[in-house]
Amino acid sequence: MHVSLFIPCFVDQLTPQVGLAVATVLERLGHTVEFRSAQTCCGQPSFNAGYWDEARGVASRAVEVFAGAEAVVGPSGSCVAMMKVFYPQLLAGTPHETAALDLAARTFEFGEFLVNQLGVTDVGARFPHRVSYHDGCHGLRELRIRDEPRKLLAAVRDLELVECDEPESCCGFGGLFSVKFPMVSTAMAEVKAGSLARTDCDYIVSSDPSCQLQLDGWLSKNGKRPRTIHLAEVLAGEVA
Amino acid sequence: MNSRPQEANEAAGQAILARVREALRLPAPPPHIRSQTPTAGPAAHPGLAILPAEASRPWLPDGGDSPAESLGIFTENLATLRAECVRVADMNAAAAWLAGQARQRGWQRVAFHDDPLIASVVEVLPCDRYRVDSPGESCDKTMLEACDAGVSGCECLIAQTGSILVSSNQGGRGLSILPHVHVVLARVDQIVPMLSDALAVVRQQHQGRLPSMLSFITGPSRTGDIERILVLGAHGPKELLVILVG
Amino acid sequence: MSSPATTAAAEHPRPGVAKKQFLHDAAEHVRDTGHRDFVRRALGGYYLSRDTQKARFRDWEQARDAASLAKWSAVNRLDELLPEFVANFESGGGRVHWARDAAEARAIILGLLAEADAKAVIKSKCMTSEEIHLNAALEEAGYGVVESDLGEFIQQLRGEPPYHFVFPCMHVRRDEISDLFGKHLGTEPTDSPEELTMIARRHLRRLYVEADVGITGANFLVAETGQISITENEGNARLTVALPRIHIAIAGIEKLVARLDDLAVLLPMLAAAGSGQPMTCYNTLYGGPRQAGECDGPEAMHLVLLDNGRTALLADAEQRDALQCIRCGACLNVCPIFKNVGGFTYGTTYQGPIGSVITPHLRGLAEWNHLSGASSLCGACTDACPVRIDIHHHLLHNRRNAARTAPSRLERLGQRAFAFVARRPWLFAAGGWLFRKTLPLAKTLRPPPLSAWLATRDLPAAPRQSFRSAWRRRSR
Structure with a gap:
């Protein structure tokens, strides 16, 4: 399959290694990968703040950028949910409506793509650590992804997966919410990061760079371990 | 100040209904349902999906497929609800059991309502009795409040939820709620599997006019208002005793 | 709230007053x-x-x-x-x-x-x-x-x-x-x-x-x-x-x-x-x-x-399902916002997610839209709702309605500027470069809204190159 990478802004500017890891895993599985450099942001910041007209301009551009791609795969449940779930609503009644629906059907979150589209759970990786998985809310509730990343992690050699006691709690990022209501956002980070830290894991695995920013930000500020790592980085690691 | 004239009330009602009709001119988006469900539109709103009432039966908690199964589910639910349930062979045994309770608990006075079965049980109790529904008289609420227990019949029992359906026909509104102990005397064949069956029973029983009160009682009165810790006997009966006859 | 005058003031505060109170009470509660x-x-x-x-x-x-x-x-x-x-x-x-x-x-x-x-x-x-x-x-x-x-x-x-x-x-x-x-x-x-x-x-x-x-x-x-x-x-x-x-x-x-x-x-x-x-x-x-x-x-x-105010909500076909609410409280019980800010912070009769959806309809969007903003949109409420009200998406709809009817000028300017940049890949890439290069300085100067983040959370160091440059290098 020829996969077109959908790289969220956070990955582009702060964690490029995540995007590279996605490409590495897909290529290792025998697929070809492209990156359409005309892509920018998915428009979610505007959409979530209520500025739908502004978001619509950005979204219709993204629909055009990814036109004709066989599959669009992104390492973020949140940004993929924007394309898969919200673009069709946002662009309903516009000239881009059909293209948005078409794109939604071909867009996938990275872990979900491996398990449900490629039928792969074992990518042959080894990661000799104790990890806990943090469900990003958009992946969990907009895309209904829960078991897929766990299946992938279960197949990684020497990896021990432990669940925390707040598995479905939000980390409190929420985009602009994190700076508009910083004290609430931080209290949520404290609850979720605290729960993950109590598992005594070496790494928190996540499929959402924005959740990682929030959890790492709080953990680092408070001098606590562990740190997060993206699912793609775990899977692209050392080949068993 | 006095109550509002009827014309003013009607005007307010017309105004609200006009707003409702105006609001509903915009059709609703489809319902947010996940699974496929059989639907049919009502006569006045053919565009609206409505689920036949019986369709949900297989999705709700189970009430049993046979009387024996329903009995088992009912008594199990009562135990979980911390109600006491005793099964006796006949009315004499019921009377003997209740008399034992009255002696053991030192009941001074027990309230009851007019019903041939209940009268036969209450008659032999070793304490005073207060009938709440003497002909031509209202129930004396002070007297009822002072009773140690209230003995009532019921419309039916619901296995699915462990509920007892009483109505104002079983001694009015106070008998099953005001005394500290509520004793329900029922026949085993009064158990129905599901809540919807119970509603069918009362419709059947009271064709034309339903009693002014129908109450599903599910366990003794309770509260979790203090630190979400369960306490029985918040305002209603602390104890619920169910005597199943037959 | 004993006199009718204070009741009316609590019911319809001036825009901004309820939000300020919310932020204040939330901060107190969180501590x-x-x-x-x-x-x-x-x-x-x-x-x-x-x-x-x-x-x-x-x-x-x-x-x-x-x-x-x-x-x-x-x-x-x-x-x-x-x-x-x-x-x-x-x-x-x-x-x-x-x-x-x-x-x-x-x-x-x-x-x-x-x-x-x-x-x-x-x-x-x-x-x-x-x-x-x-x-x-x-x-x-x-x-x-x-x-x-x-x-x-x-x-x-x-x-x-x-x-x-x-x-x-x-x-x-x-x-x-x-x-x-x-x-x-x-x-x-x-x-x-x-x-x-x-x-x-x-x-x-x-x-x-x-x-x-x-x-x-x-x-x-x-x-x-x-x-x-x-x-x-x-x-x-x-x-x-x-x-x-x-x-x-x-x-x-x-x-x-x-x-x-x-x-x-x-x-x-x-x-x-x-x-x-x-x-x-x-x-x-x-x-x-x-x-x-x-x-x-x-x-x-x-x-x-x-x-x-219920007929006003009924007239909003998109959010009409919020009237399905049977007041079970399940959405409050799972809501991370409710659990962290407490019930009083909302300042409403109906607290939690469903309250944040319906209060703007019952008591005015301009005064109460901040409740819709005070959510990470995690969706736990919608999953918990026994009658499937689309709760967290309605928070989004309230935000959209407020941006249309009562936008904050500053925020609208920011959003327009962002949309302008995001429609131009070269400008977007340049903006990203500028962001990475100025991040160390920004961490010292702490301009808003970065200050709000940095008060309680760290930011990672920016990598030397963006994904797009890394990809170009990889493809060569």
Whole structure:
């Protein structure tokens, strides 16, 4: 399959290694990968703040950028949910409506793509650590992804997966919410990061760079371990 | 100040209904349902999906497929609800059991309502009795409040939820709620599997006019208002005793 | 909130006032980690029992569909069902009183009390009465009013509104309740929830017998039979409707269901989602006052049917499903915002996610849109809702509506600038480069909104190159 990478802004500017890891895993599985450099942001910041007209301009551009791609795969449940779930609503009644629906059907979150589209759970990786998985809310509730990343992690050699006691709690990022209501956002980070830290894991695995920013930000500020790592980085690691 | 004239009330009602009709001119988006469900539109709103009432039966908690199964589910639910349930062979045994309770608990006075079965049980109790529904008289609420227990019949029992359906026909509104102990005397064949069956029973029983009160009682009165810790006997009966006859 | 003037100010604050208060109260609450832990612990038992009850359903998701459809179709047929209900209810001997707004509802109830020459009023838990600030109005008119639900009774003694619309005093510790009872009722201190409950039981018993009027809410109004349905655990509503000579119920017009059989789905759903029970202890249907041949019950039954902004929400077809709410409180119990800011911070009658959805419709979008902003949109509420209200997406819809009707100029400028950049890949890439290069400086200067982030969280160091440059290099 020829996969077109959908790289969220956070990955582009702060964690490029995540995007590279996605490409590495897909290529290792025998697929070809492209990156359409005309892509920018998915428009979610505007959409979530209520500025739908502004978001619509950005979204219709993204629909055009990814036109004709066989599959669009992104390492973020949140940004993929924007394309898969919200673009069709946002662009309903516009000239881009059909293209948005078409794109939604071909867009996938990275872990979900491996398990449900490629039928792969074992990518042959080894990661000799104790990890806990943090469900990003958009992946969990907009895309209904829960078991897929766990299946992938279960197949990684020497990896021990432990669940925390707040598995479905939000980390409190929420985009602009994190700076508009910083004290609430931080209290949520404290609850979720605290729960993950109590598992005594070496790494928190996540499929959402924005959740990682929030959890790492709080953990680092408070001098606590562990740190997060993206699912793609775990899977692209050392080949068993 | 006095109550509002009827014309003013009607005007307010017309105004609200006009707003409702105006609001509903915009059709609703489809319902947010996940699974496929059989639907049919009502006569006045053919565009609206409505689920036949019986369709949900297989999705709700189970009430049993046979009387024996329903009995088992009912008594199990009562135990979980911390109600006491005793099964006796006949009315004499019921009377003997209740008399034992009255002696053991030192009941001074027990309230009851007019019903041939209940009268036969209450008659032999070793304490005073207060009938709440003497002909031509209202129930004396002070007297009822002072009773140690209230003995009532019921419309039916619901296995699915462990509920007892009483109505104002079983001694009015106070008998099953005001005394500290509520004793329900029922026949085993009064158990129905599901809540919807119970509603069918009362419709059947009271064709034309339903009693002014129908109450599903599910366990003794309770509260979790203090630190979400369960306490029985918040305002209603602390104890619920169910005597199943037959 | 004792005088009508302060009530009106609380109801419709100037834009910005409620938001400022929210931010202030949220910050205060967040600092009280002991309180937050206490509330979290109190909810721990709820999660367990809710899951136990959900598992008893043979198909929880399909049952949710059934419950959702029952309410969805009723809300969309209100034009037909309201008249049907009123006709059936009145044929049972009750009287319906229509109230367009809170003031009209209060006037109706004061009129009924005067007509009945009432002195003492006993109430069972009723959120619509909180919504119309009834207690203050009754007390001002000289009536003795006692809340009989244990949680509401405690809140009344504390002089506070409910903290949570189902668990009114879940934030209060037992030692505080013991002190409260000692102060108001002269009882000995105790740390036993059971003994505290019995103190309230003994105190209130006499009051049911003495009250002339009982005021309740209603959870459902059944069009087919003209009955109102009241759900409760303690038996206080049963007593409130059994002993006083007048019964006044207050209900929003959205409480309608078409058929009696709809309750066979809705009652178990309400109990499972709301409190983790197979059924709430007492689910009682009242078709009118005492009938001929019945030995007790009130001589008159009145029902106040309240609009108070509900038709405005009904007119918003997109969010109309919010009127399906059966007030189970499940969305509050799972909401990370509620758990961290507490019930009072909202400043609304209906707290939590559903409150944040409906309050802007009931009381004005300009003043109350900040509640829709105060959410990470995690969606736990929507998953918990037994009638499938699209709660968190409606928060998004409120944000969109507010951006259209009352945008913040600064934010709109920022959003437009961002959209301008995001439509131009070269500019976007340049912006990213600038962001990475200036990040170390920005961390020192801390301009807003970065300052809000950095106060409690670190930011990682920016990598030397962006993904797009890394990809170019990799592809060469």
